[in-house]
Amino acid sequence: MTAIQINSVEKSYKGFKALKGVSLNIEQGEFFGLLGPNGAGKTTLISTIAGLIRPDVGSVKIHGHDVVTDFRNARKNLGVVPQELVFDPFFTVRETLRLQSGYYGIKNNDAWIDEIMHNLDLTNKADVNMRALSGGMKRRVLVAQALVHKPPVIVLDEPTAGVDVELRQTLWKFISRLNREGHTVVLTTHYLEEAEAMCQRVAMLKLGEVVALDSMQGLLRRVSGSQLIVHLKEGTLPEGLRPLVSHDEHGNGKGNRYSLRINAPGEVEAILARLRESGAVVDEMQMQQADLEDIFLQIMGDAKTGKGAL
Amino acid sequence: MNFVSVGFRTLFYKEMLRFWKVATQTIAAPILTAMLYLLIFGHVLEGRVEVYPGVSYTAFLIPGLVMMSVLQNAFANSSSSLIQSKITGNLVFILLPPLSHWEILLAYVSASVVRGLVVGAGVFAITAWFAHLSFAAPLWIIVFAVLGAAILGTLGVIAGIWADKFDQLAAFQNFLIMPATFLAGVFYSIHSLPGFWQAVSHFNPFFYMIDGFRHGFFGDSDISPWTSLAIVSVFFAVLAAVAINLLRHGYKLRN
Numbered sequence: 001m002t003a004i005q006i007n008s009v010e011k012s013y014k015g016f017k018a019l020k021g022v023s024l025n026i027e028q029g030e031f032f033g034l035l036g037p038n039g040a041g042k043t044t045l046i047s048t049i050a051g052l053i054r055p056d057v058g059s060v061k062i063h064g065h066d067v068v069t070d071f072r073n074a075r076k077n078l079g080v081v082p083q084e085l086v087f088d089p090f091f092t093v094r095e096t097l098r099l100q101s102g103y104y105g106i107k108n109n110d111a112w113i114d115e116i117m118h119n120l121d122l123t124n125k126a127d128v129n130m131r132a133l134s135g136g137m138k139r140r141v142l143v144a145q146a147l148v149h150k151p152p153v154i155v156l157d158e159p160t161a162g163v164d165v166e167l168r169q170t171l172w173k174f175i176s177r178l179n180r181e182g183h184t185v186v187l188t189t190h191y192l193e194e195a196e197a198m199c200q201r202v203a204m205l206k207l208g209e210v211v212a213l214d215s216m217q218g219l220l221r222r223v224s225g226s227q228l229i230v231h232l233k234e235g236t237l238p239e240g241l242r243p244l245v246s247h248d249e250h251g252n253g254k255g256n257r258y259s260l261r262i263n264a265p266g267e268v269e270a271i272l273a274r275l276r277e278s279g280a281v282v283d284e285m286q287m288q289q290a291d292l293e294d295i296f297l298q299i300m301g302d303a304k305t306g307k308g309a310l
Numbered sequence: 311m312n313f314v315s316v317g318f319r320t321l322f323y324k325e326m327l328r329f330w331k332v333a334t335q336t337i338a339a340p341i342l343t344a345m346l347y348l349l350i351f352g353h354v355l356e357g358r359v360e361v362y363p364g365v366s367y368t369a370f371l372i373p374g375l376v377m378m379s380v381l382q383n384a385f386a387n388s389s390s391s392l393i394q395s396k397i398t399g400n401l402v403f404i405l406l407p408p409l410s411h412w413e414i415l416l417a418y419v420s421a422s423v424v425r426g427l428v429v430g431a432g433v434f435a436i437t438a439w440f441a442h443l444s445f446a447a448p449l450w451i452i453v454f455a456v457l458g459a460a461i462l463g464t465l466g467v468i469a470g471i472w473a474d475k476f477d478q479l480a481a482f483q484n485f486l487i488m489p490a491t492f493l494a495g496v497f498y499s500i501h502s503l504p505g506f507w508q509a510v511s512h513f514n515p516f517f518y519m520i521d522g523f524r525h526g527f528f529g530d531s532d533i534s535p536w537t538s539l540a541i542v543s544v545f546f547a548v549l550a551a552v553a554i555n556l557l558r559h560g561y562k563l564r565n
Contacts, residue, residue, distance in 0.1 A: 050406055051405070051406070051564065052402065052405055052406070052564055053564055053565055054560060054564055054565075071408065072408040072410065073408070074408075075406065075407060075408040076408050078406075080406055082399075082402050084399050086398060086399035086400045086402060086403075087398075087400060088395075088398075088400045088403065089398070090327070090328050090331050090332075091324075091327070095327075099320055099323075099324050099403075100403060100407070101320075102316055102317065102319070102320025102321075102323070102324075103317050103320055103321065103403070103404065103407035103408075103409055104317070104407050104408065105315060105316045105317050105408070106316065107316055145403065149407075
């Protein structure tokens with residue numbers, strides 16, 4: 001079953017096209033990543049899914065329910081953790097969660113509220129006013145609010161932005177559990193290592209368009225080869241090797257450090273030979289497999305030059 | 311459409327809880343303000359003005375002050391709640407759940423009515439000691455108090471949706487609600503005005519709310535309470551239609 005169907009969604013703000021005909025299907029039970037640089041349209045897309053904004057063109061369905069024409073059923077199936085750290089200063093944590101349950105038509109939800117608070121380490125803050133909580137704690141409450149009605153589809157819009165390691169671990173443990181139990185999870189994050197660790201499938205957005213949509217493994221396969229990181233004690237990188245450079249940390253005061261993209265381990269010897277010929281002395285060297293960040297940078301770079309591919 | 315759904319009841323309860331938690335500001339302060347009006351205007355004008363035969367000025371003033379408090383506080387409740395939620399961003403907690411436009415409007419308006427009536431009852435309880443008041447037609451008192459509060463609660467929803475900043479809301483309150491209330495006969499009968507201003511007063515819907523409410527106390531009013539009821543009901547229907555359409559289309563809320 002399709003959890004979220006996004007069909008040719010377009011959205012403009014005063015002439016600026018934030019979404020340019022985005023189409024996506026996210027299947028039930030998937031852990032799906034929605035990635036892209038700032039201004040790519042991720043939050044606009046999530047707001048459209050959540051019914052917080054209405055698309056100019058196209059439609060979005062949650063479990064088959066249109067978010068505009070059948071919004072009640074669509075929203076019952078959806079829990080959204082907004083990106084902004086918002087809270088109602090009049091209420092305690094428990095009051096906030098009880099009210100949120102009520103908005104979804106659920107009475108006497110304390111057993112589940114207690115379980116959510118336990119899983120998010122909020123139990124000892126249950127009767128504390130929202131104003132008195134730290135940023136990280138407020139973020140936990142936002143997550144809890146999105147889960148009070150046990151939605152089959154959970155959307156997390158940068159849930160770990162600016163929060164500590166402890167919350168990240170607590171959050172991912174709980175969200176992974178919910179995903180294993182069958183909940184669909186859609187995640188946007190700037191922490192690509194999180195997306196790589198959690199997501200089964202990823203869509204990358206750039207300037208309001210989907211520029212990549214693939215499984216995580218498929219994406220990782222897309223960038224063949226690895227990174228050879230060399231730290232030069234003496235000399236500089238010969239001109240002939242410059243085209244291979246992906247990250248240049250030259251001039252950081254710690255010597256010359258370069259990341260070179262290679263397609264096969266056999267190329268290492270050739271690179272070292274070129275370095276020796278040029279008089280450069282290698283101080284340190286390491287091999288690194290391409291990760292999501294490399295793919296992200298490559299796809300975003302390609303998208304910039306019009307070479308992006310679905 | 312289920313008006314007594316859990317969603318509606320929860321939002322209504324939340325709005326009640328919101329003003330109750332700051333009762334000093336939302337209930338006690340307006341009662342004190344009305345009390346000051348009574349002491350000052352009552353003291354200055356008592357014995358100099360007789361609006362209705364056999365009715366002292368203070369007795370005439372009290373229903374006007376009660377109704378003014380009902381109206382202003384009903385407006386303040388829904389408008390301030392919405393603008394605060396919009397500016398702090400927590401309105402998203404109302405917009406994400408499956409609450410219908412009707413549930414949202416009714417919850418905000420119902421809580422506004424409750425706050426208006428609580429403040430009105432408080433003003434009456436304090437000011438009633440200063441004059442002898444009769445209850446010629448108590449049903450009119452209830453009808454106009456509830457309807458007036460509902461109208462201002464609805465107007466508060468519209469203003470809260472429309473305003474992007476607190477000063478826009480303050481302008482709405484200071485340049486529209488306040489003058490319309492003061493010029494609606496809280497402190498005087500429109501029969502004491504020159505002909506032109508009497509005619510202008512008839513275009514002010516607040517005048518009919520206060521006049522009909524006052525009729526409930528004295529059995530006497532500038533206009534027939536039935537006429538006032540008809541005009542006030544039409545005004546309410548128009549405002550409710552505007553508010554529900556703003557909510558349905560997500561004007562300034564879902565953009």
